[in-house]
Structure formats: structure tokens, C-alpha cells
Amino acid sequence: MTLPPHHPPAAPTISDADAWLSDLADGRLAPEELARRCTQWADDPACRRSWHAYQLIGDVLRSEDLAQTLAHDAAFLGDLRQRLAREPVVLAPAPQTAQRSLRQVWALPLAVAAGFMAVAGVLVVLQQVGDGGVAGEGQVLAAKPATGPQFASAAVVPGGAEGRAQMLRDARVDEYLQMHRQALAGSPVALPGGAMRSVDLTMPLR
Amino acid sequence: MSDADADALLVDRVKRGDMRAFEMLVVKYQRRIERLIGRMVRDSDLVQDIAQESFIRAYRAMPNFRGDSAFYTWLYRIAVNTAKKALSDLKRDPVLLHSARPGAEDGDETSRAETELSHGETPEALLASKQIAAAVNEAIEALSEDLRQAITLREIEGLSYEEISEVMNCPIGTVRSRIFRAREAIADRLRPLLDTRGGERW
Numbered sequence: 013m014t015l016p017p018h019h020p021p022a023a024p025t026i027s028d029a030d031a032w033l034s035d036l037a038d039g040r041l042a043p044e045e046l047a048r049r050c051t052q053w054a055d056d057p058a059c060r061r062s063w064h065a066y067q068l069i070g071d072v073l074r075s076e077d078l079a080q081t082l083a084h085d086a087a088f089l090g091d092l093r094q095r096l097a098r099e100p101v102v103l104a105p106a107p108q109t110a111q112r113s114l115r116q117v118w119a120l121p122l123a124v125a126a127g128f129m130a131v132a133g134v135l136v137v138l139q140q141v142g143d144g145g146v147a148g149e150g151q152v153l154a155a156k157p158a159t160g161p162q163f164a165s166a167a168v169v170p171g172g173a174e175g176r177a178q179m180l181r182d183a184r185v186d187e188y189l190q191m192h193r194q195a196l197a198g199s200p201v202a203l204p205g206g207a208m209r210s211v212d213l214t215m216p217l218r
Numbered sequence: 219m220s221d222a223d224a225d226a227l228l229v230d231r232v233k234r235g236d237m238r239a240f241e242m243l244v245v246k247y248q249r250r251i252e253r254l255i256g257r258m259v260r261d262s263d264l265v266q267d268i269a270q271e272s273f274i275r276a277y278r279a280m281p282n283f284r285g286d287s288a289f290y291t292w293l294y295r296i297a298v299n300t301a302k303k304a305l306s307d308l309k310r311d312p313v314l315l316h317s318a319r320p321g322a323e324d325g326d327e328t329s330r331a332e333t334e335l336s337h338g339e340t341p342e343a344l345l346a347s348k349q350i351a352a353a354v355n356e357a358i359e360a361l362s363e364d365l366r367q368a369i370t371l372r373e374i375e376g377l378s379y380e381e382i383s384e385v386m387n388c389p390i391g392t393v394r395s396r397i398f399r400a401r402e403a404i405a406d407r408l409r410p411l412l413d414t415r416g417g418e419r420w
Contacts, residue, residue, distance in 0.1 A: 034398040036242075038372065039224030040379065046231055050238040060245075065405040065412060067246045070373040072354040078249045079351040081343065082412040088248050089241060092270050096237060096277060104233035104281035 033059065037066050225289040232280050240280075244273055247290060251297050258301045268304050272297040350411055357404040368393060369400035 032049055035041040041049065053059045064085060071078035225246075231239035251272055255265045276296050283292055358366055364386070371377045371385060382393045 030402065031394070031398045034401055035394070036227070037224070037246075037401075038379065038397070039227055040394070041227060043227060043230075046227055046239075047236070050231060050236055050242075053242060054238045061409075061412065062405060063242060064245050065408050066401050068249070068350070068408070068412075069354055069369075069401060069404050071249050072351050073358070073370070073373045075253075076351040076355075077347075078253060079347040079354070080249050080252075081346045081350065084343065085245065085248060088252075088266065088269070089244055091266075092244060092273055093241070095270060095274055096240070099274065099277060101235045101237065102232065102277060102280045103235045 030062070033062050033066060037063070037070070226285065229280070229283065229285070229289050232277075233283075240277055243289070247293060248273075250290070251293065254294060254297055255301045258298075258305065264304070268301050269297070271304070272300040275300060346411070350408065353407050353411055354404055357407040360407075361400055361403055365396050365400040365403065368396035369404075372397050 032041055032045065036046075036049065053063065061082070064082060068078075068080065068085075071080075225243065228239045228243050232243070248269065252265055252269045255268045255272070256262075259265050259268060272293070276293050279296070283289070358369070361369070367386060368382060371382045372379075377385065379390050379393045379397075382397075383390045386393065386396075
């Protein structure tokens, strides 16, 4: 019977799974690791106990009267957690960094260039119109209210004899408006007893 | 990385809204804050209340902490002001005045007489604290010279890893390893004392 070869015990090495708490205690944890480690600390009771032990060791080395039991410290944190749960989450504004990112450096010149291009584009279109292009002189650009009855689609076309613009719309709209005017002509809608009623033309909301 | 800068990572994380980072700072500083307030207020329940209020105020004010001073300096100032306000309120409220008597109001961290019990502090709790302190001291004595020197320079002298590296004439990676191994060795001795029912609340 042959014995397996004897291997001397390996020299103690730092396991990252344990050493990050020591690194964090000394402020040497990589910043990009911190979010993940905070989650680990919250999820793993063993991590919290080790963090407490490390901090307690430091306190006791500096002053023995800082020695405290885990039960006491855990009760303190437990009570504080209940109070913190009622507090709004603090969020500090991100600090202004002196060195702007590449994206920030290019943002302003690009915006200016885009503005110039937009203005140039408008000028080119207007120039074409002035030269007898698609749009006539004095084109009316009327803003249509965002609310109110939408009877039919309407379009503005140039070159009308009156006002140099002509509104094209569904003929049924004109009929409807004509009938409406006739119905209301000369006499407002009256209620029994002589009270006046205003007529709201807006369509009811469903 | 000085001791004052060691909190910068966690403070920054709290400012981004991470409550867990604040809890880690609480675990780090709660004993020092309690002792500080215990110098000013004798009633242990009131010490707890004021310490909790101090941390709540610090949490609320965290967005205003610019890092001009170390975090613990800022926190101590909040704790002293909170204790002074509590004492002022107590003087105006004769019903509560009997339960807490003010001590020193200058916030000085002088040591408490070892035989002196605060109101509400049980002899059992005091004994357990002494056992913890004794276990830490025994564990330190049992460390190898390299580990003991590294953890002492870091925790007591407050030297940075770079400074310890110069003092001990070894690479920073070795300093990191020695400090971690020293902490683990001491923690191993502490764990039987710490793993009580209180640990269930963690």
C-alpha cells in the first residue's frame, strides 16, 4: 500500500472573499467594487459579524473601555434601522468635476453647429420660395388650438385669390356650421323662466 | 490612505443614497459616539437615545458634508451638539431631569472610572466587555511580531499602508496581507464571545 505524496501545507494566502472587509475598513477597496460589496454586507450575516469584529478590534486596541458586546451593538443598529427606515433617502448632488468628459466637451460645439445648419436650411427653403417655389408670398401659418372639436382635416395651400390662402375642408363641415348658425340666429337658447344658457361646443369627454 | 480618508468611500456611497453604507459607518463609530455622549449624560437609556438621534441627524445632514474635515470629526460635533441640546431640554423639563445628570459638557473623551457604572449598565454587560477586551489583548500577544506590528501601526498609530510599508520595509501587498491576517487571528478569538443571541439580529 502506497501512501499519497505528502504536500506541505500551503502558506496562508488572502482570500478575496474575506479580505475585502479589511480593505474597506482601511479605505482601500476599489470604488467600483463598493456597490456590490454593500449588497453582500447587507445579505450575509457573516460579513456583518466580521465587519463588527474588525471595527471592535480597532476600538479595543485604542481604548479598552470601547469594548462592547455584539448583542448591545446589534440592538443599537436594529433600533436605528427602524428610525432610518422612516427617513427619506439622502441624495447629494453630484460634485462638479474640473475635467469635463469627452461627451461634455463636444456637446456645445455640436449644438452650435446644429443650430447653424438648421438656420441655413430654413434660409435655403425660403430662398426657393422667394424664387417661385412651392410656397407663395404671405403664406399664413395659423396655429390650431390643441383642444376643441376636430371636425375635419384641413390643409393650407398657397396662391389663393383672397388672402393668398385658401382653406380646403370637408363640405359637410360647412353644412354643419351653417345649420348651427341658423339654429342660433337672433335668439339665444332660452330656458323656461328666461335664464340664459351658454352653449359649449366642445365635444364631451368619454 | 490616512485613517480620516478611510471613510471617504462609504461616505460617498451614502451620498448616493445607499443606506447600507451608512449602517457600516454606524457599526464603526457607534461605540465611540456612545462613549462620548456617556461623558455628558449618565443615564444609559438617554445615552442610547442621544446617540441614535446623533446618527439620524448626521444622516439627514450627509448631503451637506463636504469632507473639509474627517467624517468622524464631523460626526462627533453633531453628537456633542445633540447631547447639549438634549441636556438643555432636560433642564427645562423637571419630570425627566432626575433620570439624567449632566457630566462634563466639553465633549472631552476622558476615560471613565472603571468601577463606575452608568445608570442602566448591568454588571453582566460590564463583565462581558472586560472579557472582550482581555480576549483582544491575549490575541495580540499571541500574534507573530510582523502581524502585531502591522496591526498596531495601523489601528493605534493610524499609519497608512504606505507609511507602514516604509516602517516595516516590505511591499504594500505584504502590509495588506499582514493586517488582514492579524484581524482574522484576533477575530477568531473574539467570535466565541461575540456569537451570542445578539448575533441573530444582524
